[in-house]
Amino acid sequence: MIDEETARERVVSTADRLFYAHGVQAVGMDTVRTESGVSLKRIYALFPSKDDLVLAVLRRRTRQWDTGVTGAVSGAGTPRDRLLAVFDFLAEWFREDTFRGCAFINFFGELGGDSNRVAEAVREQKASFQRRVAELVREAGGPGHLAPQLVLLAEGAQTTAAISGEPDAAAHARAAADTLIRCAFEGSQEAERAL
Amino acid sequence: MIDEETARERVVSTADRLFYAHGVQAVGMDTVRTESGVSLKRIYALFPSKDDLVLAVLRRRTRQWDTGVTGAVSGAGTPRDRLLAVFDFLAEWFREDTFRGCAFINFFGELGGDSNRVAEAVREQKASFQRRVAELVREAGGPGHLAPQLVLLAEGAQTTAAISGEPDAAAHARAAADTLIRCAFEGSQEAERAL
DNA sequence: TAGAGTAGAGAACGATGGTTCTCTGCGCAA
């Protein structure tokens, strides 16, 4: 018999793969059971309802996203490169052949209208990413309005890459981000000179 | 007995409202029937399957989007204002209290993994918007790389506004677009001077 | 070895899905 943590991880990773590929409602719990190899009884002992499983998937994705961004950012040198590294991280992700957009956006569109728990989890993840980018902008000494603009580019790149199927949306977003960053710093330097 | 076109319009507009608010799979055909007042027999005579109804909803949204963009753009003066007008159009849309993101993105996330027809319809709408923006950029004399960047901002604004619930994503997108446009034109003027 | 307890497989259950069918009733031609 397998360990509880192992069973939990198997169920969540299986559910993640299936929900992300086909949508949540298109995947039955029976399929999760078959593909994870964990019995329904065990699954329901770990996750009281499908909704809880969906939330567990979102929590897992949040952790993965955070460590991914951290890794990408930490590899970059200058503060401005650290901002651009976020878009390199996106580019890498978009090239995975299982890529099908941002799971948070997809789940929100499918379930957010009726499930407050899902909507709230998605909102929190997006807000957390926004805070992360704002912090990177602050560290680079950029103006406050830059962060939400860069976030829009990242979000747009995710949906565009998903729908078009072409990963070069990340390159467009990176180029646009580069322009915005450059202009923002010119602007703030001008502001400094004006003082 | 009501006209065929009237019945069709009633069914599609009802399905649009319900699918958009709750997601496609969360809404049964029986609810569409109840809320539209058109019998199931009639609905299935007009739309052979739920999938066809979903496609009809997408076609309707495509028409509305196109006329909306056309209206917004035609009200603006200079070619560069015409580009920015797209973001004013978004701002207006985001303030509607039924706003819940881009239906194409939502439907793609929910159904695009399994339904090629839906995925293709969404892809085509996004490609059409991209062509539209590219044409506006061309008319304004901007460089070719500007259009996909502006599109990313528009897409990002839609999902961000939907998830955060705050319509000011449109303002951020507009400001970023303004910066990108200004930089692009400075760049192309420099290029012209260099000739 | 005997027995208690637990895990797994999957049948069972009630609800609901998309889709079809039946039955009722109304309008209309002869």
Next chain:
DNA sequence: TTGCGCAGAGAACCATCGTTCTCTACTCTA
């Protein structure tokens, strides 16, 4: 008026959903 045809309401149908239950079999202790 009579019979025909079609529209509408919703019951019916089968599959599948999320969830629970049962039964078998195995493990571990005394």
